[in-house]
Amino acid sequence: MQIPLLRLQCGVNSYDWGKVGQESTAAKYASITAGSDFSIESEKPYAELWMGTHPSLPSKDLETQRTLLDMVQDNQALISTEVSERYGGKLPFLFKVLSIRKALSIQAHPNKKLAEQLHAKDPRNYPDDNHKPEMAIAITPFEGLCGFRPLAEIVHFLNTVGPLRKLIGEQAVGEFERVVKGSEGSEDEAVIQRNKDALRSLFTTLMQSTPENVEAAAKELVTLAESSGENFATSTSSPETNPSNAAELAALVTRLNGQFPNDVGLFVFFLLNFVKFQPGEGMFLKADDIHAYISGDIIECMASSDNVVRAGFTPKFKDVNTLTDMLTYSYAPIEEQKLEPTNYPYAILNVPAYSSGSSAVLYDPPIEEFSVVKTDLRRTGAKATFDPIAGPSILICTGGKGKITVGHKTEEVQEGYVFFVGADAECIIENTGSGEDDENVFTTYKAFCDLTGKEGMVNGD
Numbered sequence: 001m002q003i004p005l006l007r008l009q010c011g012v013n014s015y016d017w018g019k020v021g022q023e024s025t026a027a028k029y030a031s032i033t034a035g036s037d038f039s040i041e042s043e044k045p046y047a048e049l050w051m052g053t054h055p056s057l058p059s060k061d062l063e064t065q066r067t068l069l070d071m072v073q074d075n076q077a078l079i080s081t082e083v084s085e086r087y088g089g090k091l092p093f094l095f096k097v098l099s100i101r102k103a104l105s106i107q108a109h110p111n112k113k114l115a116e117q118l119h120a121k122d123p124r125n126y127p128d129d130n131h132k133p134e135m136a137i138a139i140t141p142f143e144g145l146c147g148f149r150p151l152a153e154i155v156h157f158l159n160t161v162g163p164l165r166k167l168i169g170e171q172a173v174g175e176f177e178r179v180v181k182g183s184e185g186s187e188d189e190a191v192i193q194r195n196k197d198a199l200r201s202l203f204t205t206l207m208q209s210t211p212e213n214v215e216a217a218a219k220e221l222v223t224l225a226e227s228s229g230e231n232f233a234t235s236t237s238s239p240e241t242n243p244s245n246a247a248e249l250a251a252l253v254t255r256l257n258g259q260f261p262n263d264v265g266l267f268v269f270f271l272l273n274f275v276k277f278q279p280g281e282g283m284f285l286k287a288d289d290i291h292a293y294i295s296g297d298i299i300e301c302m303a304s305s306d307n308v309v310r311a312g313f314t315p316k317f318k319d320v321n322t323l324t325d326m327l328t329y330s331y332a333p334i335e336e337q338k339l340e341p342t343n344y345p346y347a348i349l350n351v352p353a354y355s356s357g358s359s360a361v362l363y364d365p366p367i368e369e370f371s372v373v374k375t376d377l378r379r380t381g382a383k384a385t386f387d388p389i390a391g392p393s394i395l396i397c398t399g400g401k402g403k404i405t406v407g408h409k410t411e412e413v414q415e416g417y418v419f420f421v422g423a424d425a426e427c428i429i430e431n432t433g434s435g436e437d438d439e440n441v442f443t444t445y446k447a448f449c450d451l452t453g454k455e456g457m458v459n460g461d
């Protein structure tokens, strides 16, 4: 039987928000395996490297130039019969590297049922009938917006940022304040539901502002940000994970206005958690969770789908009514969406790995389609042996040098190399770099699907 280790050639998308030319990690990685027809253009933005079987940008086996989709459909065993039957002969997940220069649209991804409806109604803007829960892990310092802020924080900004209050209007703001006052932290379900309804109504009013009103308010907002940034500080009760530095937040508003002048997103900013991640920190976004990425490079993993409902910071198709309808309106500090990695017990480290503080950690969102293991091997000869998994994996190296062995096949690994590892195969990775210092770290991310024990899971909804 063929040994299930394939080096993949992956393509990169050129969306406007991507980092430009050689600055783009996604482009660098694509160029490392691309055929001779790909070279990085110095002025062009490169946004997303795609690793998987999605037909919009399918990965190929480098050696034979066949698409991975073609290969797994030809040979079900590569992804396991169970996974193949459940996901129609495709990988259940899409793995990506994103290089973000300017903010992505404020967005949410539909749940399964809504995805089916949207796709049936408007297949051009909603190309898939699948849901798209997604996970992001920073590989360079990252900024983003994620979920609604705690209510006390929203009330605080409605009172300190004049142009925000003015744009939404005294009536809608007053109504919101009246409902949530004194119950911002309540854990009573009926009260939480009432508060979510109030938030929905506040957010919907904001999103329905006329372009003229948004433009006038944005001008006032930027003037305020440039003159007296102290209004932008979060309240003293703000959760520690939300950056509270007034000057930083004011500068960010000015930066975002430079990217998307007079955009309603500048105001949505005050309703959402602003987060900063260091490499290795990540978050999971359920279906219908609002978010926007602002800057940095990330590893992203999602159910294999390309459905996005957008409402701001974008020149693309916006569907404000669908977005305001679909959102969960959960309001909570970012800690609740952050995904803390845990020790991964199915990779055995050898002595050099163990003694050098090497690690294999698991990011495991509550869905069946994917999990991700990050491995840092911190010394030459440090090795991790992964138990076979009853499903497919895709591995990418983001730093250092090493090798990967599956069965009798061993391949060299460098930053940007991507491999497919078939189901039920043991996989060994080893640091072959030189030096003893912090520079010699062989880092890989491995996305995989293993349905064992996940029978009762409700697809992330």
Ligand SMILES: [Zn+2]
Pocket: 107, 108, 109, 134, 291
């Ligand atoms: Zn998204």
